[in-house]
Amino acid sequence: MPRKNLKSxxxxxxxxxxxxxxxxxxxxxxxxxKVATVAGVSKTNVLHYFGNKTKLLEMALRYGNADxxxxxxxxxxxxxxPWERVYSVIFANFSKQYFTPKLAxxxxxxxxxxxHQKAYQRIQTAIHRRxxxxxxxxxxxxxxxxxxxxxxxxxxxxxxxxxxxxGLQSEGISRETAxxxxxxxxxxxxxxxxxRLAARKRIAEICDILHP
Amino acid sequence: MPRKNLKSxxxxxxxxxxxxxxxxxxxxxxxxxKVATVAGVSKTNVLHYFGNKTKLLEMALRYGNADxxxxxxxxxxxxxxPWERVYSVIFANFSKQYFTPKLAxxxxxxxxxxxHQKAYQRIQTAIHRRxxxxxxxxxxxxxxxxxxxxxxxxxxxxxxxxxxxxGLQSEGISRETAxxxxxxxxxxxxxxxxxRLAARKRIAEICDILHP
DNA sequence: GTCTATGTTGACAACTCAGTCAACAAAAAA
DNA sequence: TTTTTTGTTGACTGAGTTGTCAACATAGAC
Numbered sequence: 201m202p203r204k205n206l207k208s209x210x211x212x213x214x215x216x217x218x219x220x221x222x223x224x225x226x227x228x229x230x231x232x233x234k235v236a237t238v239a240g241v242s243k244t245n246v247l248h249y250f251g252n253k254t255k256l257l258e259m260a261l262r263y264g265n266a267d268x269x270x271x272x273x274x275x276x277x278x279x280x281x282p283w284e285r286v287y288s289v290i291f292a293n294f295s296k297q298y299f300t301p302k303l304a305x306x307x308x309x310x311x312x313x314x315x316h317q318k319a320y321q322r323i324q325t326a327i328h329r330r331x332x333x334x335x336x337x338x339x340x341x342x343x344x345x346x347x348x349x350x351x352x353x354x355x356x357x358x359x360x361x362x363x364x365x366x367g368l369q370s371e372g373i374s375r376e377t378a379x380x381x382x383x384x385x386x387x388x389x390x391x392x393x394x395x396r397l398a399a400r401k402r403i404a405e406i407c408d409i410l411h412p
Numbered sequence: 413m414p415r416k417n418l419k420s421x422x423x424x425x426x427x428x429x430x431x432x433x434x435x436x437x438x439x440x441x442x443x444x445x446k447v448a449t450v451a452g453v454s455k456t457n458v459l460h461y462f463g464n465k466t467k468l469l470e471m472a473l474r475y476g477n478a479d480x481x482x483x484x485x486x487x488x489x490x491x492x493x494p495w496e497r498v499y500s501v502i503f504a505n506f507s508k509q510y511f512t513p514k515l516a517x518x519x520x521x522x523x524x525x526x527x528h529q530k531a532y533q534r535i536q537t538a539i540h541r542r543x544x545x546x547x548x549x550x551x552x553x554x555x556x557x558x559x560x561x562x563x564x565x566x567x568x569x570x571x572x573x574x575x576x577x578x579g580l581q582s583e584g585i586s587r588e589t590a591x592x593x594x595x596x597x598x599x600x601x602x603x604x605x606x607x608r609l610a611a612r613k614r615i616a617e618i619c620d621i622l623h624p
Numbered sequence: 625g626t627c628t629a630t631g632t633t634g635a636c637a638a639c640t641c642a643g644t645c646a647a648c649a650a651a652a653a654a
Numbered sequence: 655t656t657t658t659t660t661g662t663t664g665a666c667t668g669a670g671t672t673g674t675c676a677a678c679a680t681a682g683a684c
Binding site for chain 3: 443444465
């Protein structure tokens with residue numbers, strides 16, 4: 201059996217540790233030394249694998265984002281209709297495991313650095329682009345092209361805003377409130393759409409099964 | 413004539429300088445030394461007036477926020493109907509002068525520090541509370557209490573999300589796109605409301621007059 | 625047993641930054 | 655003119671951080 205490369209094992213291990221510290225202390229509060237100490241190795245060793253701090257945090261953010269991406273994929277895989285795909289994106293973003301203040305902190309830290317760090321900008325752009333294309337692809341089966349772009353944008357803007365709130369207020373917005381707000385928005389745009397309501401119910405159920 | 417206190421002159425001067433650096437370089441990139449150099453004085457002098465860096469940045473953020481608050485007040489003063497007050501809040505937040513990537517950067521920097529700095533948390537909370545109360549007060553004249561709360565929240569969440577986008581993407585969201593998104597949202601919630609449309613037109617005109 | 629590739633680390637250099645302190649300058653009051 | 659108050663600063667301390675380098679450890683190859 202082909203033993204897993206030690207390099208990739210270490211890389212993932214340190215990325216995970218860095219990501220956890222990032223959630224707790226933000227970008228400026230996360231030092232290479234702390235990551236090394238928590239991981240139980242020397243700072244030199246961490247630097248050996250990543251070269252510098254920016255690369256380390258970049259990998260840490262990719263690690264954290266991979267989770268969310270996986271959540272979206274898991275729901276999309278079980279979706280059969282356009283509306284189910286729309287709700288997959290929404291429910292994944294407010295999943296019980298991932299819609300937490302800590303993750304929101306890490307994400308806001310990233311966003312604050314984006315204007316000054318190209319590497320972080322790429323990650324952020326990728327996240328937004330993926331969300332947009334998932335939403336537009338699904339919505340364009342439901343309405344015209346221009347409307348799908350507009351609705352996709354408004355949904356993702358609301359998601360951003362809601363994540364921000366959850367990170368800011370100590371008693372931030374709950375998963376239920378967040379979902380209710382998006383639902384009210386969609387309900388105003390597509391009132392009484394049977395397909396939509398059925399899709400919402402089904403994806404909500406799948407969500408409950410995946411995270412009991 | 414009573415000469416203005418030198419202390420308050422310096423305080424405002426340094427706050428403004430700090431705020432400009434904050435827009436340009438974010439919280440971690442803004443050092444006491446840089447503020448002092450740009451203002452043309454010694455670091456010791458800046459520290460003399462503010463005590464420590466956190467206080468300095470706190471005042472800087474208050475300084476920056478006072479501008480936006482003034483914009484809201486200017487429009488509210490000229491509003492006569494509930495819908496005009498709602499649109500005052502919206503248009504002020506996307507005013508030509510203030511809805512800029514640089515201001516968005518400064519604001520995101522602040523938000524990223526909120527979870528770790530009580531002083532910044534207070535400022536952020538005050539901003540949100542003021543926006544909420546302005547919106548709810550106006551909306552409660554239009555619909556029932558529960559709906560006003562919900563709509564006020566959705567509007568302010570969208571405003572947050574749009575500001576975030578404008579800070580993130582180099583070619584961020586334009587003022588026009590932002591206003592169009594909010595408008596589509598309100599139009600879906602209150603379709604064809606004559607009072608609303610008239611109010612929107614009037615506040616837009618006042619905005620044009622104030623910022624030609 | 626020796627050699628080599630791989631993994632690991634302690635010590636250290638270089639730098640940045642917040643905050644302190646004692647002293648200096650100048651204007652106002654006496 | 656002398657004294658006091660107000661404003662200002664250079665020099666320094668001390669903590670914290672990134673990144674380098676030469677050396678050490680170890681397991682498998684020869």
